[in-house]
Amino acid sequence: MLAASCIGMMTLPTSATAAERTLTVYTYESFTSEWGPGPAIKAGFEEQCGDCSIDFVALDSSAGILNRVQLEGDSSRADVVLGLDTNLMAIAEDSGLLADSEVDTSSLTLPVKWESDIFVPFDYGYFAFVYDTEALATPPTSFEELINAPDEVKIIIQDPRTSTPGLGLLMWMKSVYGDKAAEKWQALQPRILTVTKGWSESYFSLFLNGEAPMVLSYSTSPGYHMEIDKTERYQAASFSDGHYLQIEVAALLKRSENLELGREFLSYLTSKEAQTSIPLGNVMYPVVDLGDQLPASFDKLIEPVKTLQFSPLEVKDNRKQWINEWLEASTAG
Template sequence: MLNATRLAAAVLLGLGATPIAAEEVPILTIYTYDGFAAEWGPGPGLKAGFEAICGGCIVEFVAADSSIGTLRRVQLEGETTEADMIVGLDTAIAGEARATGLFADHGLELEGLTVPRGWSDPTFVPVDYAHFAFVYDTDTVTTPPKSFEELIALPEDFKIVIQDPRSATPGLGLVLWVKAAYGDRAAEIWEGLKPHILTVTRDWSESYNLFLAGEADMALSYTTSPAYHIVAEDDDTIHAALFEEGHFPQTEVAGILASSDKQELASEFLAYLASRQGQAIIPTTNWMFPVVDLGDELDPAFAGLPQPEKTLSFTDEEIEANSDAWIDEMLTAIQ
């Protein structure tokens, strides 16, 4: 039986010309996280934009509950996976992803990218970026902490919500942030944070919703999160607290699976994703900074966001070698 989506696409593509057999329409299957593929996320716009220029193809996004979930799914499926590529991994798990041997080099010459510390990765292409930060509402928090130590010193009824580093990339980003900022003192910082942690949620949306509902004073999110409230809600009361010790960045990435039989099409999609046309879709759908300079096309809400003066970092190799131990350190300290 013909796949209905393929058949419909073939009919549309064939109007006024020789019909293309449904089986001949190439389908690019992309694993990503649910927010990226959602109707309000960047997925639909990227799908429409690429299908308009690919010469007759269909883009299908398959969503998991998180970017970590997409990697785990491909690891389980191995070379039998239907996915041609993954969009939405980040630099904290890129080293682990690369070590699986499941990804192929993209073969693209990427120039003019504006990600923190530049970009020269042969396997993954950057999608967007921001720094992790705690966000707060100026209506309820008039003097936000300016460091982890100031946060720890606040009364215990000042509460934060964070995400589990085993299931959510922001949670892992927080582990890396604390370790990069405090090194051997990381366990001490976690112990100090423990009384302030209202809960540790499985994903970002759950904790952010708790914050919006007034259950917590601050939520782990991004320096770009206030842009959503400014643009979508005309609300400028949500701010990101900037910490004196610096902030850890998240760059989301995309990569082609070596098992895919559509390597060329997947590479073309990556080129589109990193182009000005593709990047113009990202800011006000995924609420992150684009990886190219959009100039006047970037919504002014982003240009006005305060950004950290110091960016902290680890190499992929350092993260891959130590992240499990650093996660254990965090979990032990807050239990």
Template structure:
């Protein structure tokens, strides 16, 4: 009886995140263990599909959501997320190791990377979207309505090509063999040989190199530049554990958390760990040009870009 009472008094922190974060090979298990050592709490991760699906679930649940923290939104979603009124301001600040200066009073970044098409290293990869569209290569992408990489691809093409984006999508339409709901499914299909290339990240080959000692995967370097993704977390205004949630966001930018990211989430950490990056990261391609639409401008572009995508892929 007494033990049950103690257990009931242990505070719980519920974090909604994307499925790959909480997988056995993702950061979730190590992050949970590390934070619970410091918090005298029970950290509960809830996988909710891919990044864009997180926001859709929150909109559905509203202030009734069980979530205290949402981890896995990104720069393409934060303006829309703020407009829901569901998120509380954060007092967390740090000196971030990001390609841009971070200024946001709600969301805290925890990692970043560049979108890229990953392929087998022996493939003669295209060097831009026009060459890809003109080729017979088969690609797998993710749905922008449920996936942050999918939405990132929309913004990538929109930023690089502007009014020519519909023509690019029309050219790519016959290259796309599958559109998946999330990244994990897409990457798994690529590894099974279902396509020549998959939308992923420039950092993805590091996984194969470091975890599998496999040098057969590479990321195609595109000369129009690569779109950047910065992933963030934020606290729900309706959380019944606001102090604990803020503690987690502070922990998230600590060395204990950030040192987990490179070899579990296979992204660049938002704050460089004391030990630096694993050796395999030095062999990754680095885009000559970084693309990023200001987060506040994304909502106005998203609907038009989504319609261009739907129109091209429906033909």
């Protein structure tokens, strides 16, 4: 009995160590899908770290990730949050739940200078209206042209309260029109066919089924169709106003019992090996130079004439007010 007890005690640390080597990552559903970058990144990191495993917990949106960790607080089972963006960074940092990444981001290739010690960028893109060339030969080239487009030109957008692109459009309009944004939202209403909760419903369920000729998405979306579907039917409209930049980030939770492993994972996210999964897996730009490994279709994408972006602090201070402004303008009259 004594020997059995000793053997049992000897095995406990081994089991605990195995449990500690499981990294729980909160992210969004499309990242972990079979066509997303998650599976390849998981396999690559697990091969590199040896006795560790990645447990992806898929949530419905970036906002959902933030809400979940805020509600759970120090009791959260997450070690890493992956999929927040620059519009949510300051709000997430204010929670006090995040730790410094200790990842060197100085060599990353981004359209703007990166200065955060907490958040690690893993991809970026620009919000844009994607249009069906078979339904709309000549797309609008500015918000004013969109507002004044013929009645048959309809757009599908997403709700800024529940969708990252929806919030991006809100910021895009605000950065273009400033104090006149509410007025322009009212003027845009006749062009809006519907507002969905998330991007997938807008894009896959409605736009690709021909419900409207335009949908709010990303300037990189046509790259997927060109590479995978072998068609140039879907393109992004280039706006003379400029396009709003989104940078997606990952961060480590202070409460994690796997801080070292978490930092290894954040560093791996910015490796060339992991980044090769981003262009067609997440259909976004990588944060490192992939050279000839970048899909050829990305050379055909529109290039914004101007990069638009509010600072994370500006978004934190004004987000609720701007959403209320959008709600009032969208329901007026």
